[in-house]
Amino acid sequence: MGRVKQYGLNSFLILILSVAITAPVSAASSISSGNKLAVDAKKQIGVTVSYDPTYRKLDFPRGDVAQDTGVCTDVVVRAYRLQNIDLQQLINVDMKANFSAYPNTWGLKSTDKNIDHRRVPNLETYFTRHGQPLSVTDKAGFLAGDIVSWRLPTSNLPHIGIVSDKLAADGTPLIIHNIGRGTQEENILFTYPIKGHFRY
Template structure:
């Protein structure tokens, strides 16, 4: 068992992710995180964050999970230290960097998949549950990540809590771009 598996199992034993609390924590960022700033910043470790008024799409997910006891900065860094070759090296990194690795969508996709959280990608709205994590290909090498809301849009499709460039928002986005990943935390009810 790797150190991360030990960390994750310990975290799971303490408290599974509550989808309602995860959605509420993401929604609390709407109207607070008003900007989008992808610049590299040296962050404290553990618990490092950019100023709450700004961030990128991954920061919505990171901030929503911390009150649940899961610090993606720590979890991802621990796994990258032990399994660096399992992660994308699109940025020319030669070693893990706890200031940025957890803020990169492809790294988060790898981490979620390595934790056994990956689900099939679907074009059916009913396959997505509140608190699920979804990733997209925006084109031109850009990726995106967000959380499925507990609110449904006028077309019957769940809204998404995310930051695509104008701050944290809750919008009808699920099927707007190509979905590249669908992830669910252990203990969350399966789609039916």
């Protein structure tokens, strides 16, 4: 209160307002949380060292396969779990309530908590419904923590990864993903046809 007496109440209020006005806005907060997601995803590098798409029975919620293996979707699911976001549970709940909104590629009649969140088209659907779909062509629009999905050209198989907080020498954002050799950080953003770009 000494400052209030010295400078007067009006000056003190102006000081408080100027601090509030210069505080980070929600866009900056979004970038910060994106950086954290990228950093959390990179914690899998050197831990998840193989790729195994075998169907497994999982715990629910927060079920997972062994940490040393997994598929591309597990990179995304595990990174979000470090932020207390469980895509296994969220997708299960959303699919139960909106089953027809999700792809019927596998001919399922109901949800399957063991595999639904580990399928790229289901993640794409969930992020479209509950996240922010973004441009797939604007190179500058890919920010750390964004989710990107592709279709591999020879097989049309879906793939998914997380935009890193690091750039390649040519300025292209690196991608944290598992395409067969465990979780890696690589310059593959524009290597395959991009199907989706999301911020969640």
